[in-house]
Amino acid sequence: MEYYSPVFHSLHAFWYSPVKRKLLLLSIMFLVWVYMLYSCVGYCSTVPGPVMVDTPRGKETAPATGRRSDLVSRLLAKPQPWEDVESDYEEPSVRTAASRDLLDADRDRVPDPSAMSSFSNGSGSKKLPQAIIIGVKKGGTRALLEFLRVHPDIRAVGAEPHFFDRNYENGLEWYRDLMPKTLEGQITMEKTPSYFVTREAPARISAMSRDTKLIVVVRDPVTRAISDYTQTLSKKPDIPSFESLTFKNRTTGLIDTSWSAVQIGIYAKHLDNWLQYFPMDQILFVSGERLISDPAGELGHLTYFTYFLKDQTHPWGIPVFTIRVSDVRNPENTGTMNCPGHSQLVYGK
Ligand SMILES: Nc1ncnc2c1ncn2[C@@H]1O[C@H](COP(=O)(O)OS(=O)(=O)O)[C@@H](OP(=O)(O)O)[C@H]1O
Secondary structure (H helix, E strand, O other), X not given: OOOOOHHXXXXXXXXOOXXXXXXXXXXXXXXXXXXXXXXXXXXXXXXXXXXXEEEOOEEEEEOOOHXXXXXXXXXXXXXXXXXXXXXXXXXXXXXXXXXXXOOOOHHHOOOOOOOXXXXXXXXXXXXXXXXXXXXXXXXXXXXXXXXXXXXXXXXXXXXXXXXXXXXXXXXXXHHHHHOOEEOOOOEEEEEOHHHHHEOOHHHHHHHHOOOOEEEEEEOOHHHHHHHHHHHHHHHOOXXXXXXXXXXXXXXXXXXXXXXXXXXXXXXXXXXXXXXXXXXXXXXXXXXXXXXXXXXXXXXXXXXXXXXXXXXXXXXXXXXXXXXXXXXXXEEEEEEEEEXXXXXXXXXXX
């Protein structure tokens, strides 16, 4: 006995009608297409797209991974109120974490587009930095960092984290999270030039790790001060002249050492603070002058740097960096010194 179903009958009739069959197929294709479109939109919204970031060189496109765009947005976060205010050139002799950076550059606040190492491939793990370029501001720290990060053993965060001066309360995990991933044997680095003149920085870095290598780019303090001043002048054209800020009394030649541009250049004084926490052989001095006059020559020292950073002696011997020194209060008093073994460090003495 044949079972008769009205539903089966209407389906049968529907299927054998060519027009209706085409309509059914079209509807199915349409539904599949809508489904695919929906899935694609959902997927694309989770895939990181290019991010435009403001840099000192203008707007640039960063190939944003999720991690990188996270870093960029964090570092591009609205500046704290005190960061917006530039003061009247009166600064404490040594900056404290809460103090304002009078001559700070915009670039200090804006992350470099290559905030993550270009070699970073997503593998490895984030580590706290083993080496930090702690200063000096306008010494050539950016150039040095960019030179160093060319080396495959060095991974550096491009933006200045300002952890040990402005963001310390965020904690070490926050700081670690800013770092690029590294593989075994690779060195994590960062640079924040204001650490050098921040009173709390040496103790804080030492608390993180007493083995941290410190790199200081030193430059003739007078040239450094002019560079610092020029940067501020470009943002605030109506500030007083360099001379009137430098001298307390032009006739006697008495220098106003409370002006931050001069303060920062009294290297020996700041160095004393660091030497309370770190031995001299853990601090590497680099010539800011050489970074300008012979950057290729400094690039040649990259191998030395990695040996220094890894606590190893280079097979070719001990690296020697000749540094021109001068006394900010007596610019005629210049000389040279070799690093390491820099017993003649007389900057600002
Ligand atoms: N190789 C190379 N390439 C480009 N620029 C170089 C280089 N070496 C040093 N400099 C000079 O370094 C000065 C900026 O120093 P910093 O990077 O430490 O500045 S900052 O503190 O990060 O704002 C800035 O100095 P001034 O030009 O006198 O302002 C740069 O010119």
